[in-house]
Amino acid sequence: MRGVLDIPAHLEPVQAALAAGLERVADRFEAQLATDIPPVARLTGHVERYRGKMLRPTMVLLCGLAAGGGTDLDKALTDEHVALAAVVEMVHMATLVHDDVLDEAEVRRRGQTVNAMTDNETAVILGDYLIASAYHLCSSAGSKQSTIAVGDTAMIMTAGELLQLAHRGDWSLDENTYFEIVHRKTAALIGLACALGAAASRAGREIEAALRTYGERCGVAFQIQDDLLDLTGEQRTVGKSVGRDLAKGKLTLPMVHALQSVGPMLRGEMLTLIEAAGRAGSAGETDDEAVARLREIVTEAGSIEHARAAAERLVGDAKNALAIVPETPAREFLQVSSDAVVDRRF
Amino acid sequence: MRGVLDIPAHLEPVQAALAAGLERVADRFEAQLATDIPPVARLTGHVERYRGKMLRPTMVLLCGLAAGGGTDLDKALTDEHVALAAVVEMVHMATLVHDDVLDEAEVRRRGQTVNAMTDNETAVILGDYLIASAYHLCSSAGSKQSTIAVGDTAMIMTAGELLQLAHRGDWSLDENTYFEIVHRKTAALIGLACALGAAASRAGREIEAALRTYGERCGVAFQIQDDLLDLTGEQRTVGKSVGRDLAKGKLTLPMVHALQSVGPMLRGEMLTLIEAAGRAGSAGETDDEAVARLREIVTEAGSIEHARAAAERLVGDAKNALAIVPETPAREFLQVSSDAVVDRRF
Numbered sequence: 109m110r111g112v113l114d115i116p117a118h119l120e121p122v123q124a125a126l127a128a129g130l131e132r133v134a135d136r137f138e139a140q141l142a143t144d145i146p147p148v149a150r151l152t153g154h155v156e157r158y159r160g161k162m163l164r165p166t167m168v169l170l171c172g173l174a175a176g177g178g179t180d181l182d183k184a185l186t187d188e189h190v191a192l193a194a195v196v197e198m199v200h201m202a203t204l205v206h207d208d209v210l211d212e213a214e215v216r217r218r219g220q221t222v223n224a225m226t227d228n229e230t231a232v233i234l235g236d237y238l239i240a241s242a243y244h245l246c247s248s249a250g251s252k253q254s255t256i257a258v259g260d261t262a263m264i265m266t267a268g269e270l271l272q273l274a275h276r277g278d279w280s281l282d283e284n285t286y287f288e289i290v291h292r293k294t295a296a297l298i299g300l301a302c303a304l305g306a307a308a309s310r311a312g313r314e315i316e317a318a319l320r321t322y323g324e325r326c327g328v329a330f331q332i333q334d335d336l337l338d339l340t341g342e343q344r345t346v347g348k349s350v351g352r353d354l355a356k357g358k359l360t361l362p363m364v365h366a367l368q369s370v371g372p373m374l375r376g377e378m379l380t381l382i383e384a385a386g387r388a389g390s391a392g393e394t395d396d397e398a399v400a401r402l403r404e405i406v407t408e409a410g411s412i413e414h415a416r417a418a419a420e421r422l423v424g425d426a427k428n429a430l431a432i433v434p435e436t437p438a439r440e441f442l443q444v445s446s447d448a449v450v451d452r453r454f
Numbered sequence: 455m456r457g458v459l460d461i462p463a464h465l466e467p468v469q470a471a472l473a474a475g476l477e478r479v480a481d482r483f484e485a486q487l488a489t490d491i492p493p494v495a496r497l498t499g500h501v502e503r504y505r506g507k508m509l510r511p512t513m514v515l516l517c518g519l520a521a522g523g524g525t526d527l528d529k530a531l532t533d534e535h536v537a538l539a540a541v542v543e544m545v546h547m548a549t550l551v552h553d554d555v556l557d558e559a560e561v562r563r564r565g566q567t568v569n570a571m572t573d574n575e576t577a578v579i580l581g582d583y584l585i586a587s588a589y590h591l592c593s594s595a596g597s598k599q600s601t602i603a604v605g606d607t608a609m610i611m612t613a614g615e616l617l618q619l620a621h622r623g624d625w626s627l628d629e630n631t632y633f634e635i636v637h638r639k640t641a642a643l644i645g646l647a648c649a650l651g652a653a654a655s656r657a658g659r660e661i662e663a664a665l666r667t668y669g670e671r672c673g674v675a676f677q678i679q680d681d682l683l684d685l686t687g688e689q690r691t692v693g694k695s696v697g698r699d700l701a702k703g704k705l706t707l708p709m710v711h712a713l714q715s716v717g718p719m720l721r722g723e724m725l726t727l728i729e730a731a732g733r734a735g736s737a738g739e740t741d742d743e744a745v746a747r748l749r750e751i752v753t754e755a756g757s758i759e760h761a762r763a764a765a766e767r768l769v770g771d772a773k774n775a776l777a778i779v780p781e782t783p784a785r786e787f788l789q790v791s792s793d794a795v796v797d798r799r800f
Contacts, residue, residue, distance in 0.1 A: 147620030237612035244605030259590030266583035274493035
């Protein structure tokens with residue numbers, strides 16, 4: 109979150125505690141991946157550069173602070189919080205590495221992807237190595253319940269990815285399935301991060317469940333906001349992102365809604381445009397005309413507004429879930445963060 | 455092991471206990487993979503057909519019996535033994551699914567591979583789903599120590615696969631590196647299976663370590679025997695398997711030994727033959743002449759004998775490790791099984 113949010117002055121101590129915690133997480137992450145096998149060390153060294161905003165570890169720490177409820181921020185975060193934050197980031201990074209193989213991506217965070225730098229084989233196994241490291245660290249440093257939760261979430265995520273692959277190019281995708289995929293692929297891990305933070309603070313089942321709900325709702329809202337930014341940005345960017353999604357057979361929420369709500373004539377036109385935009389995307393090009401017309405139809409169908417309202421409702425739900433969490437600066441930080449999910453423009 | 459070994463009559467009760475245990479393992483395996491998401495259910499249903507000899511789960515059960523030391527074979531195997539046996543098979547199956555992606559294999563156990571039936575993307579994620587399921591089951595049903603051991607072994611295995619990939623096409627591979635790769639890729643999981651069986655019988659550290667050593671030594675011997683069968687079978691089969699290995703840049707122990715021990719002239723000839731056989735293998739063909747000459751050089755260099763002696767020494771070590779295990783029919787079954795590793799002709 110650092111640098112991403114405008115933080116009110118009275119929340120700066122929380123931000124400082126998070127920054128200090130994240131440094132410990134980075135060290136734990138590196139220590140867990142340390143190996144005396146040179147080719148493995150080269151790969152894990154490369155992958156550590158993927159670490160960006162550290163959103164998920166931040167949620168572990170922040171929910172750890174909020175669930176703890178104390179005011180001594182400097183001592184609130186234990187080694188268990190730090191280890192579980194590293195675990196969640198490792199799981200996330202493993203999915204990035206495997207996603208890059210699936211997407212045949214060549215660039216991530218201005219560096220080469222593992223699959224582009226080496227080959228798909230190496231990228232598949234490196235992802236497996238990261239997952240194994242995550243489980244090893246979790247079972248060593250976390251409680252039995254936390255370890256089960258990590259395995260459970262990994263099952264939810266991978267089943268969600270399989271569900272999405274099964275619906276690739278399914279232009280009749282309904283909203284329920286869309287939400288199930290997003291819940292599984294994006295929201296479950298953020299919810300897990302929040303729950304693990306609470307669990308490491310020994311906050312009790314109720315607060316743990318509330319923070320998990322907070323994380324899950326924010327996670328879905330985050331994805332919808334991504335969907336919206338993909339469709340409402342500048343023409344050039346929009347053509348690229350829409351074409352890429354459609355080439356992969358993926359629908360965003362506004363598209364799902366429009367395809368389900370327009371009449372048969374417009375739906376037919378949309379399908380033709382989708383094919384054209386996807387074909388261009390597959391060839392690494394953009395069909396600006398098709399995308400512009402799609403955007404027009406989607407906007408006129410009220411689907412942009414529909415998606416925006418859904419995201420705002422989810423953020424509202426996330427904030428409501430915080431009601432039973434003790435009123436502390438850390439809780440306020442969570443509230444501010446959830447607003448930022450739908451306010452962001454990037 | 456069922457059907458693979460000639461079992462002396464007095465060991466039949468052990469075999470019956472294993473057969474009954476394996477049925478429970480199959481049920482536990484299916485229950486863990488059960489899902490209400492149809493596309494995921496279709497895939498896990500397909501993959502369950504991969505289950506073959508169930509070597510690794512058998513080792514969990516057999517070492518559970520041996521470490522327990524009791525004579526009431528019907529009651530010796532607990533739900534924990536059964537769950538851990540399913541875990542080990544799930545880890546193994548995940549590696550098979552990812553290996554098939556790496557090898558672009560199309561057939562496994564007379565059925566299509568997942569990657570051939572669907573696509574590489576689905577196969578990668580299905581492997582991830584199997585791994586997640588394995589960790590979930592292990593952390594739910596096993597002890598903290600067993601869960602850590604599974605994570606640890608998965609790190610050892612994946613790092614070994616990365617090490618092997620880094621040495622692909624390295625015709626100067628030395629024996630130490632060969633053994634490190636085999637230890638990691640094959641032996642570690644069999645050792646884990648044995649150790650988990652002992653742990654679930656609460657046998658104590660010493661017996662657990664002894665049975666792990668037994669499993670690891672048998673595992674390395676098993677791989678060397680595979681290497682030997684690849685090179686000493688009928689001309690037609692040999693041409694195929696040698697060509698396939700070389701096309702993938704993989705060396706077997708006899709080849710490693712020969713390349714390190716022949717003089718510079720013969721080594722040069724070997725490298726030329728290796729290139730030719732690998733090129734044919736890449737094209738799905740065989741270069742029988744090159745392979746026949748390779749076999750001749752390797753045999754004359756004493757490398758077949760060298761590998762055979764290594765395998766036999768390892769089986770001897772495995773049996774020695776059993777010395778501290780209580781003398782029961784289950785232990786005798788372990789002894790007979792280790793002999794079978796080097797006696798097998800398939």
